[in-house]
Amino acid sequence: MSTTNGHVIEARNISRVFPMSAGPVTAVADVSLEIRPGDHIAIRGPSGCGKSTLLHMLGCVEPPTAGTLLFRGDDVTKLSDRQRSLLRLRQIGFVFQRFFLLPMLTAAENVELPQSEANVPKAERRQRTQELLEYVGLAARAAHRPSELSGGEMQRVAIARALANNPGLLLADEPTGELDRATGEQIASLLDRVNADGTALVIVTHDPALAERSTRILSMRDGRIESELTSA
């Protein structure tokens, strides 16, 4: 029987080892972490320290090779690929450094796509898409394709897409990595707002300014959490 203890995610001693021809490589080693609703967490550390791998495990993209990962009390390692896909679709949002918007779809269609996959009725998803585009300040650009948007606008559409199915957890991997300082600041503010509205947020970033907006900052090195700073 699953118990949630109010946690969105509970990771107990999770590791991720990649088998390589030259020998196994441990990307994440023995990490324990709890994410509660409304948490604002930043994960930082040098390149190759395992930040993105940890984020992908927390996002149920790849299961840990050791340890226990519970999402709202359910053991992720015991879910099938299909079940993990459904869990990501309905409960987790992803924001990528390179946005990965579909270039042949308009901004509105990109936001509508995950809802369509989740079988949200057409009228309802139209309404939700409109609301989300207004939320990220892009209602006027709904009919524009990604090629007609700036980098900041594309990332805002990507955030709207990540929020499409109203997830409890939003994961962002270097969300400002491809943006200039001013635009990055706007995206950081938008993510703060998303978090303030109740969505737990985990950001992987190299940017100290972005990390310092979080209430918990996890520093990683060599696949382990070296330290955790908590602010009020």
Add this chain to the structure above:
Amino acid sequence: MNAMGFAWRSLVRQPARASLGVLGVAAVGALLFDMLLLSQGLVISMRGLLERTGFDLRVTATDALPGQGPLIPNAIERSQAIAHLPSVRSAIALRFANAVVLAGGPRGVYTTFQGVAGTGAVHPWTILRGRDFTSGRPEIVINENTAARTQLAPGSRVMLRGSCTDQAQALPPVPFIVSGIAQFPFDSPNGTTIATSLPMLATACGGNESNEADVIMVASQEGAGASAAVSDVARLLPDLHVLSNAEAVNRFERGGFTYFRQISTVLTAVTLSFAVLLITVLLTVSVNQRLGEIAALRALGFSRGRVVADVFCESVLIVGGGGLLSLPAGALLAIGLDRILKRIPGIPADVHFFVFEPSTLQIHLLLLSATAIVAALYPIRIVTRLPIAATLRDEVVG
């Protein structure tokens, strides 16, 4: 947006690539369609031709084709005996010879000369103008080519010199009256053919060939069927060979027509292989260009089945679009190729190499569907095995 809509948008995103794919499939599909038409075309066409003559049995002296084997002796009596069988409606004895119609130039016109004997029977030709000849009178019917080259018309009088053996003969010409213009089913496009009664043909050949025929053509009673008539004739005349239309077609299929089927089978396999390779390459390139997007969609919760469906639908759209275009293209190509092949000497004008049947369309559809599935297998494998996290990492690093 469902998988088909998504696939459509993916294709429209790169219209040049999609158009190339569709046109490639259209070209390959047109060839495939033509190979299917060719594989059965001659057999279907020959069957239709045999059935249109109004006779469904052929009786010959040996296993050889009519006109290529020994003659049937006492052909008139034998055709009459066959005509009296309860399973038989009518029977005619038919003799093939040659004749020079002395008109249309100093050397005359060389023709195939047919002599027919049989009472109350339909002749295996269609009268276009004038009337059929009357038995016992020196009358002939001639085909359009003969009429055009000799300037003869119904009512014209003409001299002709017959030749019923392979040896050179210098027989005196015999006068005939043209009773009508007829269409002969086995005429080649430029063939010149004339016909009269068997006794009149014998007269034109010097009077010694009055009761021999190359073939006795038999029409079975409607209720009895060809197989009953075959049995009855075989019992009545055990020294002769009886062949129904269906058996004749089977012989054609086992004989020379086999080559067409073999050629079309080989070319079908080759064209299908090209189609599979073409679509596989296009889809693989397309998928490889979008690995990051696909990995992102998977991370966002799109199932493996859904992204597989997207790729498969792209294959279906390319093959479907190309397949639709392939039908008119294939039809036009078949008409052109048929015209070329019909220039082979001796091919009857009513025989076609490329013949459409509804089953051809079904097989075409089936083969193209199989092509779409097989062509999508490799790109689907790429999508299915795509490591989401590693791909997202690689895309950022790249």
